[in-house]
Amino acid sequence: MRVYIELVFLDNFAMDYLLLYTVGKCWWPAPSRMRCVGSALLGAIYAVIAPLRGWTFLLHPAVKVLMSMGLVGLAYRPRTWPSFFKRFAAFWALSLLAAGALMGAGALAGSLMVSGGLLVMSGPPLWVALLVLWG
Numbered sequence: 001m002r003v004y005i006e007l008v009f010l011d012n013f014a015m016d017y018l019l020l021y022t023v024g025k026c027w028w029p030a031p032s033r034m035r036c037v038g039s040a041l042l043g044a045i046y047a048v049i050a051p052l053r054g055w056t057f058l059l060h061p062a063v064k065v066l067m068s069m070g071l072v073g074l075a076y077r078p079r080t081w082p083s084f085f086k087r088f089a090a091f092w093a094l095s096l097l098a099a100g101a102l103m104g105a106g107a108l109a110g111s112l113m114v115s116g117g118l119l120v121m122s123g124p125p126l127w128v129a130l131l132v133l134w135g
Helices: 005-026 033-049 061-076 081-109 124-134
Strands: 113-115 118-120
Touching (some): 005 061, 005 081, 061 081
Antiparallel strands (some): 113 118
């Protein structure tokens, strides 16, 4: 299976931005779009670097949780711990819901693949699903 780094980057950037922006719409004060873009950019770089040889420790679930905490912290700069954990929980809840929706769309489109024990989807079905979720 070929993996194109630009698609990994674009898929992750778009999804991270969508999730951060959506969480921002749920609770006031919403972060600026530039903070969401910067945070999503950091998440996309992480997604590209994590599976590289020598860096696979970044794929550990604890590191992923810490990375998502960093993304939420950078995007929202919450002033209190309850505010941070509320946004963090919303980010993860939306992530899980979106992942389920994307896997379902991929299964219906017939482009769901098994890679390293995980189900993955990229390319046109993912971009159609992203546009639908964004709407």
